[in-house]
Amino acid sequence: MSTTPNPFHGVFPYLVSPIRPDGDVDAEVLSRLCDDLISAGVHGLAPLGSTGEFAYLSAAQRRRVVQVVVQATRGRVPVLAGVASTSTADAVAQAQDFARLGCDGILAILEAYFPINDDGVYSYFKAVADAMPLPVVLYTNPNFQRSDLSLPVIERLSQVPNIVGIKDASSNTGRLLSILQRVQGRMQVFAASAHIPACVMMIGGVGWMAGPACVAPRQSVALYELCRRGDWPAAMAAQQPLWHLNQAFAKYNLAACIKGGLQLQGYAVGEPLAPQAPLPPEGVVEVRRALQAIGAL
Numbered sequence: 629m630s631t632t633p634n635p636f637h638g639v640f641p642y643l644v645s646p647i648r649p650d651g652d653v654d655a656e657v658l659s660r661l662c663d664d665l666i667s668a669g670v671h672g673l674a675p676l677g678s679t680g681e682f683a684y685l686s687a688a689q690r691r692r693v694v695q696v697v698v699q700a701t702r703g704r705v706p707v708l709a710g711v712a713s714t715s716t717a718d719a720v721a722q723a724q725d726f727a728r729l730g731c732d733g734i735l736a737i738l739e740a741y742f743p744i745n746d747d748g749v750y751s752y753f754k755a756v757a758d759a760m761p762l763p764v765v766l767y768t769n770p771n772f773q774r775s776d777l778s779l780p781v782i783e784r785l786s787q788v789p790n791i792v793g794i795k796d797a798s799s800n801t802g803r804l805l806s807i808l809q810r811v812q813g814r815m816q817v818f819a820a821s822a823h824i825p826a827c828v829m830m831i832g833g834v835g836w837m838a839g840p841a842c843v844a845p846r847q848s849v850a851l852y853e854l855c856r857r858g859d860w861p862a863a864m865a866a867q868q869p870l871w872h873l874n875q876a877f878a879k880y881n882l883a884a885c886i887k888g889g890l891q892l893q894g895y896a897v898g899e900p901l902a903p904q905a906p907l908p909p910e911g912v913v914e915v916r917r918a919l920q921a922i923g924a925l
Contacts, residue, residue, distance in 0.1 A: 635706055636733060636765060636793055636816070637834040638671025639848045641841035642679035644887050645693050646897040653692040657896055659700035661842070666704050668845035671835065671852075673697055674735060676710030678769070678797075679839030681883050683712070683739070684901035691725065698730040708765060708837075712737035716752050720759040727760040734760075735795065735837075737767045744775035750784055753777075757788045764790055765818065765837075769797035779806055786811040795837045797822050808832045821874050821882075826867040829855035839882055840873055843889035844924045869922045876918040880911045889915050892925055 643661065646654040662673060675697045676682040676690055685693070694709045701707050709731040713719040723734050736756045738749060757764045766785060768777040777785075777794075785791050794811075796804055797820035804817055808831065811817075819828035821838035828836065829852070841848040847870055854863040877885040883900040888907035890897045892915065899906040907915065919925035 635763065636672060636708060636818075639669075639835055639841050639845065639852050640672040640674045640708060640818070640837040641665055641670055641845060641848075642677035642837060642839040642886075643673055643675045643693075643697065644839075644842060644883065644890060644897050645675070645680045645682075645685060645689070645901075646895075647685075647689065647901060648898070651686075651689070653689055653696060654896070654898070655692075655696045658693070658696050661890070661895055661897075662697055662700040665842070665845050666701065669849040670705065670841065670845050671849075672706040672708055672732075673701060674708045674710065674837050676712070677735060677767075677837065677839070679842065679883055679886050680710060681901050681904075682710050682737070684904070690722075691729070694726050694731060695729050706732035708733040708735050710735045710737055710767075711756060712739050714739045714741055716755050719752065719756050723756050723759050723762075727762050731762065733763045733765060733792075735765050735767055738775060738777075740775040746778055746781050749775055749777060750781050753785055753791070754788055757785075757791050761790065763792040764788075765793040765795055766791060766815075767795050767797070769820075771798070779803075779810055782807055782815075783810040786814040792816060793818060793834070795820060799823060801827055801831070804828060804833065805831050821877065824867060824871060825851060826855055826860070826863045829863070830860065839886040840870075840877060842886050843893060843919060844870065844873060844922055847922050847924060873918040873922060876914045879914070880907055881905060885911065885915055888912055889919055889924075892916055892919060
């Protein structure tokens, strides 16, 4: 049974990874973004999630992103760093390195080229959790992962002492309820931008980890506080305009949308990394309109 206290709850923006043309991480821009998000009241920061383009970064770039975020945060909120690999040994090495850099937890992601059976999926995540003392949040996204976390595997992993949560990006809220029923409080559930956060909070979730919170942090935090107080009519009213933002992002590449939105807000985060396409002109118009509608621009 999980015995590690869960320090994670609330709104965790998935940070973008601003990379300069020479390939270096733009530490100044990333640090400013971290400061502004913390000032807006977010409850934690998550570098190297999907919005952070982890799949397009070199090992040195990923390490530098984590280092910059930890230094910029200065212990004010937890830093939950993404670890992703096709190799168990590499994932373990990343987790141990990020722990040494000062992260507060690990978001564990499984990449796969060949399909992996349930025992292989379980052993990958358990190895990451066993490799260091930090709390671990699992990431599952059936839309993009060749080998996903099944409900039986999630139930087994909830017994690992320092696996404290799961971020599910399936868009299937019924699956979230099934997870909550199976783990019986041993593991907390976070929503993704594919879910309606207020609904996830209503069924027992503890927050959400998502790229859109990068461009709408104050609005996201306000929604979370309404949910936490159980003011569901006000929460659903606040959810409506935020959902329009999610719908705009669903039409285009997620990193392109978040980076495009941040550029509109004055952050020189650059374009998505190749071979991803930048946000097209019509996308810029749509993102601008969505941000203006919620008072984020």
